[in-house]
Amino acid sequence: MSVTQSLTLDPDARTAENAMIFVDGAFVAAASGGTFPTVDPNTGKTIAQVPRADGTDVDRAVAAAKRVAVEWQFTDAIARAGLLRALAAKVTEHADELARLEALDSGHYLAKAQELVGAIPLWLDYWASLADKVGGRTIEVPGNKLSFTVLEPLGVTAHIVPWNYPLLILVRSCAPALALGNTCVVKPAEDTSLSALKFAELVSEAGFPDGVFNVVTGYGTEAGASLAAHPDVAGITFTGSTETGKAVTKLAADHIAQVNLELGGKSPTIVFPDADLDDAVEAAVQGFCSHTGQVCVAGTRLFVHADIRDEFLGKLTARLDSTQVGDGFADGTQMGPLVSQKQYDRVRSYIETGKTEGTLHYGGGRPAGAPDGGYFIEPTVFVDVGHDARIAREEIFGPVASVHSWSTEDELVEAVNDSIYGLFAVLLGRDITRLLSTARRLQVGGVMINDWFGELPMTPHGGHKQSGTGREEGLEAVHGYTQVKHVTVNLDGSLRAGTDWAGAPL
Numbered sequence: 055m056s057v058t059q060s061l062t063l064d065p066d067a068r069t070a071e072n073a074m075i076f077v078d079g080a081f082v083a084a085a086s087g088g089t090f091p092t093v094d095p096n097t098g099k100t101i102a103q104v105p106r107a108d109g110t111d112v113d114r115a116v117a118a119a120k121r122v123a124v125e126w127q128f129t130d131a132i133a134r135a136g137l138l139r140a141l142a143a144k145v146t147e148h149a150d151e152l153a154r155l156e157a158l159d160s161g162h163y164l165a166k167a168q169e170l171v172g173a174i175p176l177w178l179d180y181w182a183s184l185a186d187k188v189g190g191r192t193i194e195v196p197g198n199k200l201s202f203t204v205l206e207p208l209g210v211t212a213h214i215v216p217w218n219y220p221l222l223i224l225v226r227s228c229a230p231a232l233a234l235g236n237t238c239v240v241k242p243a244e245d246t247s248l249s250a251l252k253f254a255e256l257v258s259e260a261g262f263p264d265g266v267f268n269v270v271t272g273y274g275t276e277a278g279a280s281l282a283a284h285p286d287v288a289g290i291t292f293t294g295s296t297e298t299g300k301a302v303t304k305l306a307a308d309h310i311a312q313v314n315l316e317l318g319g320k321s322p323t324i325v326f327p328d329a330d331l332d333d334a335v336e337a338a339v340q341g342f343c344s345h346t347g348q349v350c351v352a353g354t355r356l357f358v359h360a361d362i363r364d365e366f367l368g369k370l371t372a373r374l375d376s377t378q379v380g381d382g383f384a385d386g387t388q389m390g391p392l393v394s395q396k397q398y399d400r401v402r403s404y405i406e407t408g409k410t411e412g413t414l415h416y417g418g419g420r421p422a423g424a425p426d427g428g429y430f431i432e433p434t435v436f437v438d439v440g441h442d443a444r445i446a447r448e449e450i451f452g453p454v455a456s457v458h459s460w461s462t463e464d465e466l467v468e469a470v471n472d473s474i475y476g477l478f479a480v481l482l483g484r485d486i487t488r489l490l491s492t493a494r495r496l497q498v499g500g501v502m503i504n505d506w507f508g509e510l511p512m513t514p515h516g517g518h519k520q521s522g523t524g525r526e527e528g529l530e531a532v533h534g535y536t537q538v539k540h541v542t543v544n545l546d547g548s549l550r551a552g553t554d555w556a557g558a559p560l
């Protein structure tokens with residue numbers, strides 16, 4: 055059976071029906087007929103059964119994307135842009151349902167999910183605007199010749215997406231891929247497939263040709279690995295853990311696919327002695343509690359100047375006391391659950407490790423009054439933690455931070471850079487010279503000064519070291535979805551036989 059509509063959400067029952075993969079313009083079951091459950095992290099209850107796609111489904115999706123790749127490449131950029139704008143309008147029209155699905159599946163509290171979905175058209179519009187503007191350059195070469203470059207799409211691109219910002223991360227890579235003439239096969243994370251399937255329905259309604267955009271749901275080691283290993287996939291954008299990023303890179307190496315990696319982090323929030331402490335506390339809390347700490351740029355290492363450490367900790371405690379943790383659909387919730395039982399067990403295990411590595415300053419348990427069955431955890435802060443502690447070095451991906459005091463910039467920079475990660479840093483203070491000279495020395499892909507991370511389509515995002523390669527967003531992302539063709543034309547109209555590049559006889 056093949057249908058053009060997927061997913062019906064029952065918001066009261068918190069369930070959804072008809073989850074099907076989207077291949078070649080139609081919603082179909084996985085070839086094997088297999089499914090797996092996706093759960094509401096607020097309750098632990100099953101929302102829907104999702105198709106368990108495998109290599110057979112991936113082959114079909116990639117074949118469809120390959121079949122239309124040339125036609126899509128040579129579709130006028132202005133027409134591709136028009137479709138992206140039509141898709142943006144569809145997202146706006148269906149924003150409420152998309153936000154509810156996202157909140158239900160990923161555990162973002164509803165108001166945050168609405169904010170995130172509301173922002174998605176920005177990414178679609180940004181890349182729609184650029185579709186007919188990015189291009190190559192002319193090159194001065196010796197002789198009467200015209201030399202230039204053309205930027206061409208890669209062809210079939212794979213988009214392997216994590217569960218923390220399912221729709222935003224899908225869109226931030228598929229929007230440039232589509233705008234620049236690539237076709238897409240998306241593999242959402244197994245915990246959060248639903249918004250991608252709803253989005254596929256909107257892609258279809260917006261009028262994209264069949265095969266240009268496909269979604270295969272399933273496990274990483276099955277559907278994900280088949281996609282990364284597929285010889286007809288020319289480019290892979292992988293967003294996820296550093297460990298899986300290494301596995302995907304190895305699979306891609308067999309067929310020399312271009313790989314963009316947006317990986318993990320262990321980011322610092324750095325508080326200078328002249329910082330506005332209320333602002334600094336707010337940035338710190340946003341840094342490690344946003345989406346319950348499940349954010350790649352999460353500021354889980356708080357470097358607070360020794361002169362203000364005690365005052366900072368007092369204010370931090372008061373701010374955390376007022377944080378409302380609970381069911382994401384309840385009014386006033388500011389922090390929802392972790393995404394899954396697996397993630398809950400992982401974070402709890404790090405908290406137990408932290409108790410042996412430092413002193414528990416705040417939290418560490420289950421929030422009072424949290425709904426039964428959900429994966430809720432208190433914001434948790436450790437002090438007296440050495441830089442070598444596991445909780446200070448490893449990505450926990452939960453609302454767990456360690457506080458480290460510092461006295462000199464040299465000592466601070468050495469501790470911050472002593473990490474396999476290099477994604478992001480937040481600096482808070484008033485002396486801009488001091489802030490900028492420290493920012494220059496940090497081995498990270500992005501810095502915010504006196505602000506918390508706000509993802510935007512126009513600012514490049516990505517990491518140094520084991521936090522990734524390539525950049526999403528901004529003009530820099532063009533390189534991740536294009537390849538360069540160089541063309542030289544002999545304007546003499548005939549071959550000047552027997553000369554090499556410098557015009558000398560061969």
Ligand code: NAD
Binds near residue numbers: 280
């Ligand atoms: P993950 O690595 O477990 O999974 C990511 C995706 O890869 C999922 O779709 C998964 O099914 C798939 N996958 C798993 N094994 C695979 C394999 N062998 N081959 C191909 N695909 C496979 O990551 P996660 O737990 O879903 O997400 C959390 C991680 O993502 C964190 O480390 C976080 O820092 C990172 N992240 C990074 C960014 C960024 O922009 N740098 C953004 C969001 C999340």
